[in-house]
Structure formats: C-alpha cells, structure tokens
Amino acid sequence: MVPPLAGLGSIKKAVMLVILTPWTYQWIANLHAGVASVFVGDTASYNPYMPDYEPVIGLEVHAQLRTRSKMFCSCPADYQAAPPNTRVCPVCLGLPGTLPVINREAIRSIIMTGLALHCEIAQETKFDRKNYAYPDLMKGYQISQYDLPICHDGYLEIDVDGERRRIGIERVHMEEDVAKLFHRTDPATGEGYSLVDVNRSGVPLMEMVGRPDLRSAEEARAYLIAYRSILQYLGVSTGSMEEGSFRCDANVSLRLRGASALGTKVEVKNMNSFRAVYRAILFEIERQSAKLDRGERISMETRGWVEEKGITVSLRSKEEANDYRYFPEPDLPPLHVEPSWVAELEELLPELPEARRARFMAAEDAKGYGLSEYDASGLTDTPALADYFEEAVGAVREGHGGDEAPKRVANWMLSELASHLNAANAVIDDSPVRPGDLAGLLGLLAGGTVGTTQAKAALEAMYESGKPAAQVVEELGLAQVTDSGELTGAVRQAIAENPSAVADFLGGKETAAKFLVGQVMKATRGKANPGIVAELVAEQLGALKQ
Amino acid sequence: MSAEEVRRVATLCHVGVSDDEVEQLRGEMAKLVAEVSVLQAIDTSAIEPTGHAVEGVHTVMRDDEPIEPMGLEDVLSNAPLREGDYFRVRAVME
Ligand SMILES: [Zn+2]
Numbered sequence: 001m002v003p004p005l006a007g008l009g010s011i012k013k014a015v016m017l018v019i020l021t022p023w024t025y026q027w028i029a030n031l032h033a034g035v036a037s038v039f040v041g042d043t044a045s046y047n048p049y050m051p052d053y054e055p056v057i058g059l060e061v062h063a064q065l066r067t068r069s070k071m072f073c074s075c076p077a078d079y080q081a082a083p084p085n086t087r088v089c090p091v092c093l094g095l096p097g098t099l100p101v102i103n104r105e106a107i108r109s110i111i112m113t114g115l116a117l118h119c120e121i122a123q124e125t126k127f128d129r130k131n132y133a134y135p136d137l138m139k140g141y142q143i144s145q146y147d148l149p150i151c152h153d154g155y156l157e158i159d160v161d162g163e164r165r166r167i168g169i170e171r172v173h174m175e176e177d178v179a180k181l182f183h184r185t186d187p188a189t190g191e192g193y194s195l196v197d198v199n200r201s202g203v204p205l206m207e208m209v210g211r212p213d214l215r216s217a218e219e220a221r222a223y224l225i226a227y228r229s230i231l232q233y234l235g236v237s238t239g240s241m242e243e244g245s246f247r248c249d250a251n252v253s254l255r256l257r258g259a260s261a262l263g264t265k266v267e268v269k270n271m272n273s274f275r276a277v278y279r280a281i282l283f284e285i286e287r288q289s290a291k292l293d294r295g296e297r298i299s300m301e302t303r304g305w306v307e308e309k310g311i312t313v314s315l316r317s318k319e320e321a322n323d324y325r326y327f328p329e330p331d332l333p334p335l336h337v338e339p340s341w342v343a344e345l346e347e348l349l350p351e352l353p354e355a356r357r358a359r360f361m362a363a364e365d366a367k368g369y370g371l372s373e374y375d376a377s378g379l380t381d382t383p384a385l386a387d388y389f390e391e392a393v394g395a396v397r398e399g400h401g402g403d404e405a406p407k408r409v410a411n412w413m414l415s416e417l418a419s420h421l422n423a424a425n426a427v428i429d430d431s432p433v434r435p436g437d438l439a440g441l442l443g444l445l446a447g448g449t450v451g452t453t454q455a456k457a458a459l460e461a462m463y464e465s466g467k468p469a470a471q472v473v474e475e476l477g478l479a480q481v482t483d484s485g486e487l488t489g490a491v492r493q494a495i496a497e498n499p500s501a502v503a504d505f506l507g508g509k510e511t512a513a514k515f516l517v518g519q520v521m522k523a524t525r526g527k528a529n530p531g532i533v534a535e536l537v538a539e540q541l542g543a544l545k546q
Numbered sequence: 547m548s549a550e551e552v553r554r555v556a557t558l559c560h561v562g563v564s565d566d567e568v569e570q571l572r573g574e575m576a577k578l579v580a581e582v583s584v585l586q587a588i589d590t591s592a593i594e595p596t597g598h599a600v601e602g603v604h605t606v607m608r609d610d611e612p613i614e615p616m617g618l619e620d621v622l623s624n625a626p627l628r629e630g631d632y633f634r635v636r637a638v639m640e
Binding site (some may be wrong): 067068069074075076077083084085086087088089090093099102103106107124126129133134135148182183190191193194195197198212240323325328330331333334335337416 | 554558560597598599600603604605606607608609610611612613615616618621622629630631632633634635636637638
C-alpha cells in the first residue's frame, strides 16, 4: 500500500476518497448485493445418486486489432518487433495534459466484427474509464467501454459431434492494451522489481464477451477457433495466441443437469494455445466435480493455468477482486456511429468461414468443389489455407486438368503438405511449395511420370528446396520408367526367375500375375509405371498360354 | 459508513489510513455522501442519460496514419528509475 497522502489532514483525505471514487454509491450498493450467490454444491452433496453435472462455460476473448497506429494516439502499433519504449508518445505514456483521439480504422474493424457475429451495432456509444493501479497501466486507468459497447447481442455457430449449436455473444467492445512488464529479482537485495516497456500500451484491443452457452471443453475450443477464423477472414486481427495478440479467459461452473440456476463461477486465465484452453477447461470440470462430490463448495475465484503441470492454481479470490469504479471518459465525448457507415461496411463483408465451407462442400456444377465436410472444414480454417486451395485447384484445372482436381488437392494439402508444415511449425503462407508447384506435382502424378511414393519424396524435396516439381523429379531421378522397351526386359526377367508363379498362372491362378508385377516393381525400385508393367506382364503371360 | 468500507475505498485509491483515521473518516465520509445525496432527490426518469458534461457533442475520429513516436531518451528522461531501455518500478503483486 502506498501512503502518498499520509501527511495530509484527514478531512482532506476524506474529500479525496470521495472525489476519487465518484461511483461510491454504486459501489456500496454492489457491496450489499454481492453477498448472495447460488451454490449447487449443497444440493449435490445430499444427492443419493451419482450426481450428473453439466458444465457451463463462457469465454472472454481479447484480440489486438491490426491497425497501423494505436487506439488513441498515432504511435505505430507494430510493437512486437520494436525495441523497448520506441513506440511511445505523451498520450500512451499517460502524461498529464494529453488527450485521446479515436482511431477510425479500429472502430471500422470492430463494426465489421460485430456484423460478422450478427450483433446489433450501437448508434450511440461511449467510452469509460476502468480504474485500477498497476504499473502496466500508464494513466492509472484503462479506456474501455462499460455499459454501451459498440456491438452487442450476437451469436456464433459451431459444429461439434455433428451437432450445430448457436452460442450467444453478449458484447464486443473496444479498449486499449496495457504496457508489458518483465519481472526481475535484484541480485543484491533479493527483492523483486519490474521493468516496463510501454510499446504495447494503447494498441487497440477488442474484447468479446461470450454468453455462458458452452457445455464442454470441445465446444469451447470450437467456439474459439470459429471466432478466430472470423477475425482472420475479416483481416482485423492476426489471432495469434502464441504471440499474445489473441487471449482467452474462460468462466467455468458446474450445475446439476436440468437445473436452471448457475453454479459458482471460476475464471481461468493464462492459457496461450487452443490446446491449453481445452485442457484447462477439462481440468477445471474435473476439479470442480470432485469437489462437489466430496460435498465441498466451489469458491468464487480466479485461477491460472500452469501449462507444465497441466493444472489450474488459485490466483486470487473474488472477495478481493478489483472494483474498477467505471465512469464515463471525460476526455472523449460519446461516439455516434452513422447507420449509413454500418450499412456500407455490411456490404463490404467478405465471404466468411461458414459460407466458404458451404461453398467448398457444394457440388462442382454448383460452383463448389464437392468436398467432404471434414476436408472443407480443414481447408477453410484460415483464409490463407482456403486461398491456397482454390489457387491450386485453379492451377490443376488450367494445367493438366483431370478428374477430381479438388479432392486430389485437398488430400495432398491436408496430409503430406500439412505434415511438412506441422513439422516446421509453419503456416501455409510460409510454405516454400506454392499452389502452382503443388499443381505441377499433381500433374506429374496424374500423367504417370511419378508414382505416389515418388511424388511424396518429390514434395519433401520441393518443401526443402523451394524448387518446382519437374526440376526435383529430374534432379532426384524420381521419374517412372514408362518406356515399354526398357520394361519389356525387366518383365521377361521376372517371368524367367519365377517359374512357379508362371505355373500357377497357367494353372488358372490369375493373382499370380500381380505377384509378377510386384517383382518387376521391386527390380526397378518402384520407378516402373505399374500400369504399363501390368500390361506387359499380361501380354507375355498371354503369349505363354497359347 | 463502516470501517470496512472506508478501508476498501482507501485501498482502491492507494491511500494509507491508520485505525484512528478510519474512525474519523467514517463520520466525515458519511457526511460528504449525505451532502451529495441531495442529487438523488431529483426525478431523472424522463431524462436521457448523459454520457458527457457537454451535451450534443460527439467525438471525432482520426485516420489510421502512424506518426513518428518520441525518441527513447525523451521517453525515459523523466523516469524516476531506469534500467537499460526500460522504466524500473517496484514489484507490485496482484
Ligand atoms: Zn502513443
């Protein structure tokens, strides 16, 4: 606790306290109302049957917007790669006398997001101060939105286990990111201290608050992926959990199945991958179930996910939770959102993941690709992946053509190419094999220049070298032997070396021919074109029959 | 106004108060709150909520054009404590 006013008379202090908390009334009211909570634990512990709990999960997601400048000042927002404290001005440093000015592009981004999430877009909206004292907050408050968010009452649809569910979105509001802290220990005194990098302070941050409509960790993950996908399709956020531009907190509670009242809610933080979100929620469901089974109560608290241990630990109880004393931001008059602007943006909405997936699944004569739901979902996960797919299919059709171009491209993208990308921890945009290169390889495969095994080897070499398919096949000598003159000798040799197989064949055992084809393939180390070999084997065996 | 409420407000404002001061503040803060509470008597049911002191004014927006930020030395020139290119502050645990 800091006692900066210790020397002042207490009357002055009393005035300060009241002035500093203009929302004192509200806070006192909250204090009295805040004691009532609903516990399912009491009922659960007296249940003579094995209690069946239903998880109730809601997510809150913060996404940094991809604007060029910050939310309320014109500092460049590219803080990720910048040296510390070099993307800073008096506004984001919180110096006295400075005033915020709203970035139009950030508002445009959040409206687009709201529209994509079927939200209502407020015509009259405002910003509020969220007060708390922490060194990552330069002004001592964060400019956020309290009771009039720009977007509210939307939804998102997810598919889990073949079931489509509509998950509500309470609100999407605009705020600013905070500075970055690095915790250190003084080697001389052993005392902890922090270093502050202000670069991130003021970067536009969009918070989405989902309704507690999710019922499992799987649904939560699907919801989060669907949301990120939408942001990426809109191009408003990179959605990278690893880089911290996309952060998720989960509120998890349990109740007896069929009950309508909500159980005591636990907030889980510090998850920095989709997998972590999934695991943390699963853990929390287990932990709470076990507690309720023992007849214990769930305490309302904030817990942090510890990745290495795979558990959540208590960070703080809600009793000591922050009281943010929100009040309207005096430095920003209310924001009027012109309905004509919203209508204009609605026209500009790109094709969203949902629609693109449906199009990928539509029949080819309906301008689709006739893909399975599995393939279509996998390929529309990010716009980059879907673009790659469409470009590759286009290149195949323009190039060698052939049947089932979409299916072949999808198979190679989702298996071979995906495994190279995963191994390199890369995304499709990083792939050295471009759509045209993949189409080239598929052309060689369709034309019989290479077999599947050689094509896989060629793709690996293409991925490593970035060279086109034809060059790699040439350099590594992966081309199949299709010259029947060359193969005739090999077939003749196989027949000569395997008299028993020949006898079997002549005795009426047709499958013996397949064995001989296999022998030729083996002798040519798989480079022979199996179709031509089969023809030649049939031809020579046929001659023996007569 | 309870002692607990006074302490809580003090904590939120980062103001240190002794037990004696809490007792004194209880009375004084209650008086201040009572003073301001005359506003509660006004019937505001027919009045649109006001988001800002200046009525009928809306905020403007700026284009998303970055401008040159401050130099590092200027940024850190008023830092009470500096370490390398960072501000150094006392550890504050949540
Ligand atoms: Zn700035």
